Amino acid sequence: MSQIYLDNAATTSVRPEVVEEMIKVLTHDFGNPSSTYSIGRHSKALIENARKSIAKHFKVSASEIIFTSCGTEGNNWIIRSAVRDLGIKRIITTKIEHHCTLYAVQQMEKEYGVEVVYLSILPNSEIDYDQLENLLNESEIPTLVSLMHVNNEVGTVLDLDRVAAMCQKNNALFHSDTVQSVGKIEIDLEKTPVDFIVASAHKFHGPKGAGFTFVRKKNALKPLIVGGEQEKGMRAGTEAPHQVVGMAKALELSYQHLEEDSKKITDLRDYCKMSLEQNFPGVKFNGNGSTFYNVLNILLPFSPEKTAMMLFHLDMKGVAVSRGSACQSGSQKPSHVLAEFLKDEDLLKPSLRVSFGHDNSKEEIDFLINVLKNV
Ligand code: PLP
Numbered sequence: 105m106s107q108i109y110l111d112n113a114a115t116t117s118v119r120p121e122v123v124e125e126m127i128k129v130l131t132h133d134f135g136n137p138s139s140t141y142s143i144g145r146h147s148k149a150l151i152e153n154a155r156k157s158i159a160k161h162f163k164v165s166a167s168e169i170i171f172t173s174c175g176t177e178g179n180n181w182i183i184r185s186a187v188r189d190l191g192i193k194r195i196i197t198t199k200i201e202h203h204c205t206l207y208a209v210q211q212m213e214k215e216y217g218v219e220v221v222y223l224s225i226l227p228n229s230e231i232d233y234d235q236l237e238n239l240l241n242e243s244e245i246p247t248l249v250s251l252m253h254v255n256n257e258v259g260t261v262l263d264l265d266r267v268a269a270m271c272q273k274n275n276a277l278f279h280s281d282t283v284q285s286v287g288k289i290e291i292d293l294e295k296t297p298v299d300f301i302v303a304s305a306h307k308f309h310g311p312k313g314a315g316f317t318f319v320r321k322k323n324a325l326k327p328l329i330v331g332g333e334q335e336k337g338m339r340a341g342t343e344a345p346h347q348v349v350g351m352a353k354a355l356e357l358s359y360q361h362l363e364e365d366s367k368k369i370t371d372l373r374d375y376c377k378m379s380l381e382q383n384f385p386g387v388k389f390n391g392n393g394s395t396f397y398n399v400l401n402i403l404l405p406f407s408p409e410k411t412a413m414m415l416f417h418l419d420m421k422g423v424a425v426s427r428g429s430a431c432q433s434g435s436q437k438p439s440h441v442l443a444e445f446l447k448d449e450d451l452l453k454p455s456l457r458v459s460f461g462h463d464n465s466k467e468e469i470d471f472l473i474n475v476l477k478n479v
Pocket of ligand 1: 113114173174175176177202204252254255256281283284303304305315
């Protein structure tokens with residue numbers, strides 16, 4: 105049975121050219137980048153070239169890119185160090201952030217007593233921009249604004265320029281979790297004054313276990329992981345040249361193919377939306393109607409019995425999608441994202457997160473619809 109993978113917000117397939125590059129490095133470049141002899145220096149050069157290549161896409165300096173193991177690490181590092189080392193006393197965020205941000209913020213509240221303000225989420229899944237502006241205007245307390253660029257469950261897009269301008273005007277630091285947007289939309293950090301962004305290679309067809317963080321030069325973060333001078337002392341631990349080279353290659357390819365891939369994915373998403381509307385009268389889509397082009401969060405007009413069967417049925421037929429919703433299988437916990445803006449009655453209905461990639465096809469969507477019709 106072939107697999108139909110429609111969960112590209114969870115992770116993505118690794119592009120063959122990325123695998124090829126990684127194998128080359130694993131086979132030939134095993135030197136420790138900290139060693140001073142030639143094979144070590146060569147590994148170091150691979151890492152520095154990857155750093156330059158990544159920095160170029162965001163129009164920043166290579167020294168502002170720090171390699172990490174994943175998005176979770178990047179978000180934890182920024183939030184913790186901003187409080188511990190940059191004197192942050194208040195964090196403004198939302199309850200629809202990824203758990204790695206939410207829990208890191210809660211930790212800072214517990215350990216350092218920082219004030220945490222959660223912005224209201226409007227029924228259309230967007231933040232209340234006016235509330236953010238008022239909060240920033242009202243107080244001069246050293247503040248970190250931590251807001252994700254693209255929400256991983258619904259695809260709501262934050263207006264980065266608008267928030268960055270508000271933060272700059274009010275001397276607040278701005279951290280954006282860009283894990284879902286890096287490689288899928290251009291981000292110009294020369295133009296947009298965000299202080300920190302975070303990325304994870306496995307979300308843009310690169311390897312798992314590799315990520316990077318952009319830290320604007322003026323913000324002197326201190327490391328979370330100590331014990332070595334790697335990454336200019338910002339993140340100790342022997343580097344993984346194959347991971348870093350694979351990540352840079354994946355990012356390069358993502359941006360090289362951005363126009364055609366984003367068009368193809370948008371067409372697939374629109375086709376899926378139209379097919380669902382034709383086949384399931386009453387279907388609704390969670391979010392503000394202009395969510396990110398690769399995600400559809402679908403509210404199906406199914407009975408509770410059908411709901412219980414839905415994911416099981418999809419899995420049996422080889423379709424991989426996520427249940428971005430009400431009750432996860434085996435647990436009665438609602439999605440912390442949907443719970444913030446859906447009405448109670450809708451929260452009880454089954455939601456599905458379908459997220460598309462460049463390797464999906466219309467035939468796969470037809471198959472998904474057929475499986476759903478037969479639940
Ligand atoms: N932030 C967002 C928005 C995500 O979607 C994810 C992964 O699902 C993460 C952070 C965590 O990234 P990683 O899997 O690299 O730890």
